[in-house]
Amino acid sequence: MKISNILNLNIKKLKVNPKKALFLIIPVTVLITLSIIISSQVQNIKEALSSSVFDTISNQYTLLTVQTEEESFDPTTMFKGESSFEQSKFSSVDIANIESIEGVKSASLQKVIPIQNISTSDLFPEKTVSLKNLSTLDEETASLYTTEDFTYTKDNPIPIILSANSFTYTYEDWSQGNTVIINMANPQAEVPSQNGQRGRATIEKTEAIEYTKDNLVGRTFAISFGGLDSIKSYTTSMDRVTRTITITKLTDEEYNAKIEERKSAITKYWDYDKISTPITYTFVIVGIDESESSTTNYIPESFANVLMNRYISNEINARVVDEIPTNVLNSDFMGITYNGDELSPSGFGGVISQIGGRFEERMGQSGVIPEEGRNVSASDISFSAITIPGLVIDINSDDNSVVGTLDNPNIYSTATKYANGINVVLSSITYRSQVIKALNKAGYAYQDLGDLDVFENLENTLETVSNAFLISFIVLVASIVILTMGKLVSESTREIGIFRAIGMRKKDILTMFISQSILYVFIGYLSGLILGIGLNFLSSTFVSSWFDSFINETVSQTFNVVNTVEENIFTNINWTSILIYSILLFIISLIVSIIPSMSASKISPVEAIKNE
Amino acid sequence: MKNILEVKNLTKKYRDGDIQVTALDNISFKLQEGHDLAILGPSGSGKTTLLQLAGGLDSMTEGDVIINGQSIKKLSDQEISDFRNKTMGFIFQMINLQSFLTAKENILVPMLILGTPKEEAEEKAKELLEQMNMINRANHLPSQLSGGEQQRIAVARALANNPKIIFADEPTGKLDKKNSELIIDILESLSREKGMSVVMITHDENIAKRFSRIIRLENGIAKKDSNLDNK
Known part of the structure; x- marks a missing residue:
């Protein structure tokens, strides 16, 4: 019998008795619908994560910031006037060390701005916020924190990334x-x-101070330096x-x-x-760093030179004498010290021998206050020393004696900068735990706060869901087809017997039942496609709002500027997956339907003769 | 005159659990073309088995069946199917129309199996429907037809491919008296007027008597062949 006639027979069968067919059609519809929704939304979530979150956050997670440990004030170091290198600050040697770790793409020093008084009264009403750790960030590293340009252009507000931990007032x-x-x-x-x-x-x-991130990002405000x-x-x-x-x-x-x-x-x-009078500049907040451990505020590297130049020039221009006598430098008047190599911010590192002399007089070499029975602490030192903003004191690196003032406003750009942190950029997230281990082993303490887990978990969950569904799909399709067709065949013995008695070949019976399965599967497939695409569209709102809240919850701990994900992304259909599922559906159905169809073809025409 | 059907030492044995059952025991007879034959016997007599074997619906243990000069024993399953489709027509006690096909479509099926072109098949189907006085019910499903009407369609179906021989298994079994008469009339006329060979199985003596020859079966053995009596 011609295939077209066989197909017609199946169609007529379906028309007259659609109920039986539903046992196969409905499950297939459901499976296809689910496959569309699940594979599409998994893909959409992944894309949303990568385009919005991971662009910044995962970049964030490819960025580790190693900070120096909190220093305990050791009086002996004060006397020795060690350079920052010896004082366990970071230098180019550390950069080289870290860059040699496998998985590290680059490491750069977080250079501290050596200005003592940095504050703003502009951000929060009637509260002055002191911005103690101000460091520079190169453009590349900055791009991991914010999508805004992180450069200085004259006459424009300067971009700044503030640490939420700065929002305190005393x-x-x-x-x-x-x-x-x-x-x-x-x-x-x-x-x-x-x-x-x-x-x-x-x-x-x-x-x-309580703050709302959204109210702050984008705001311009003035910061005072010096005074x-x-x-x-x-x-x-x-x-x-x-x-x-x-x-x-x-x-x-x-x-x-x-x-x-x-x-x-x-x-x-x-x-x-x-x-x-302090110098002021106008800044614009491009990002808030809400990570628990960080206290660093960042400004563009390109601005730092401008700032320091003005800061130092201000002092030079304020002088009313030709020369400041060396004996008052680093004793009566304090400032930034320069030892021929690096600038030190507080004036403590570098030379204190002048002060040390006086100190020794008072306290004795042990640095212990005999009456108190305890070590000297900073609050014991009641110097009448005045810190002059912008004053740079030149120091002899051998004996730490004062040479004089350093009158070069550009000294900051040429001096080795003092760094209290290193930005480590990973080649990829996969190296993260490996590199953290290596860092700790090499002596750079890094505590992995593991915010990444949430995203890794989400990604893993998505993968698992996808795979689990795929396997279930295959198993279910096979089972459903065998079971429903098996049942159908067993209920069709008479029909088969009749056809065989009239002379239909076994081959044709086989074809008839295989094509019947395919027909029903195809109907289920079409309905599933329509339903799946429709429901996917509907589900996009739910997935979208889930995603928003997921991001808000997890992102609050991380530092980034998250681009709003287009609403539309969750209406996308994963056509590739659909193609794969379609192929799987038909191949599995075809193969599996052979079994019951073979049984059908073996049914004897004698069945037609049997009386009920 | 040619023999349309030759049954030679036909035996059918099968196992029912531990017991060996002999459904047919060494049956032999011949039927000439254009003649009719009633096979009469009570239930369990083996008449149904005889029809199954003669129609090639089941395999024989011993002996052979030769239809229109063709030995069935040697044919493959596919060959038997084709042969059956072309050469034989079946009418069943259970009527056995396909429930999902209309009257006309049921008649078309054998022709489509044969490979008859669609138009020709449609023509023939119409013709048969008219012969059976069922042309108005061509597009009805069996469920919409009475028992008698259904069986008439079944007869039409059996005639679709111009078979050489018709096998009817208790064709009036499910019908009322009136319809029974009608069907027997049709079967009778097939051999009388159309020159078709008809073999009918029945347990009803009165129906059997309508045919010109009766073979009585009992426990798988042919007890009496009216042909032989007549001779």
């Missing part, structure tokens, strides 16, 4: 009166704070017997007297107004 809490006594034995219990609850055992309190340190508005004294510390607020007169005292010291050599 204030003096005089709510308990102008004299505060702290009992050393139980400082916590004795010091109430503003709202009556227990507070820190000190006058100076620091509070974190004079604020003068402490209180004195501290200690009573060993009663084991108490007494903090006394200065009166206005006492306070003003201190300011005047400083002013007159400064005006000997500098124009007071010029020195005391």
Whole structure:
């Protein structure tokens, strides 16, 4: 019998008795629908991740920032005046070390801006935020943090990436009166704070400021660089017997007297107004780094030179004498030190021997305060030393003696920069744990906070879901076809018997049942296609909002600028997958349907004769 | 005159569990072309088995069946199928129309199996429907037809490929008296007027008597052949 006639027979069978066919058609429809939705949305989520999140975040995760450890103040290093290299800051040697680790694409120093007073009152109303760690970021590394241009163009706000940990402000809490006594034995219990609850055992309190990332990104604001340190508005004294510390607020007169005292010291050599007025620049926030460990704020490398040049020029231009005498440098007046190689920010690294001399006089070589029985700490040093913003002091690298002022505004661009961090860029995410291990082994502490897990987990889950579904699909198609066709054949014995009795060949019976399976599968396939594409479209809203919340939850811990993913991405269909599933469907159906169809062909024409 | 059907020492044995059953035991007879034959016997007599073997629907244990000069024993399954399609027509007690095909389509099936061109087949089907007075019901499904009407369509189907021999297995078994008469009339006329050879199985003596020759079967053995009696 011609195939077209056989097919016609199947179609007529279907028309008259569609119910039986549904047992095969409906499961196929469901499977195809699911395959479309699952494979499309898996692909869409992957693409959304890579185009929005991974472009920045995964780049973020290919970026490790190794920071120096918190330094404990070792007085001996102060005396030795070691360079930053010996003080376990980072240098080009570390770069070379790290770049030799397998999986590391590049390493660059996070160069600190050696300016002491950096602050802004512009960001949060009535709160001054101090931006202590300001470092530079080269454009390449910056591109991993933000899609905005990270360069300096004159007369435009300068891009800056702020660390959320900077959003704190410090204030003096005089709510308990102008004299505060702290009992050393139980400082916590004795010091109430503003709202009556227990507070820190000190006058100076620091509070974190609430912020909304979206409100900040894109904002322009002014940052002040330089100016004079604020003068402490209180004195501290200690009573060993009663084991108490007494903090006394200065009166206005006492306070003003201190300011005047400083002013007159400064005006000997500098124009007071010029020195005391900070330089300001306008910045635009292009990113907020919300990682827990980082406190670094970043500005473009190209701007750093401009800033430092102006900072230093400001001091040079403020001088009212031709030369500042060397004996007051690094003693009465502090600034950035330059030892012929590098600039050190605080003036502590480098030369302190001048101060050291005085120190030794007072404390003895051991650095121990005999009465107290403890080591010297920074607060013991009550110098009348004044920090002059922009002052660069030239130091002899051999004996750390002061040579004089360094009057080159461009010194920053040529000096070896002091780096408190290294940006390590990985060749790919897959190297991440390997490199972290190697770093730690080499002595660069890096704590993997593992935010990556979330994304790795998501990717793995997506893979697993895809694979699991694929396998289920194959198994289910095979099972469904065999079971339904098997049942169909067993219910068709009479029909087959009749055809055979009339002279239909075994071959034709075989063809008839195989084509019947394919016909039903095809119908299920078409319905599945339509339903799948339709439902995929509908599901896009759900997947989209899930994705948004997923990103918000996980991204909040990471630093990046996430591009809004196009809504449309989740309506996309994974045609390649559909093709694969289609091919699988028909091949499996074809092969599997042979088994029941073979049984059908073997049914004897005698069946037609049998009486019910 | 040629023998359209020759049954030679036909034996059918099969195993039912531990027991060996002999359904047919050494049956032999001949049927001339254009003649009719009724095979009469109670249930279990082997008449159905005889029809199955004669029609090549089942295999014989011993003996042979020769139809229109062709020995069935030697044919392959495919050859028997083709032969059956071309040379034989079957009418069943259960009627056995395909439930999903219309009356006309049921008649078309044997012709399509044969490979008859569509138009020719349609023509023939129409012709047969008219002969059976069923032309108005051509597009009805069997479920929409009465028992008698269905069997008439079955007869038409059996005639579709101009078979040499018709095998009818208790064709009136499921029909009422009136329709039974009708069908027997048709079968009778087939041999009388159309020169077709008809072999009919029945347990009903009265129906058997309508045919010109009766072979009685009992327990697989031919007890009586009216032909032989007549001679």
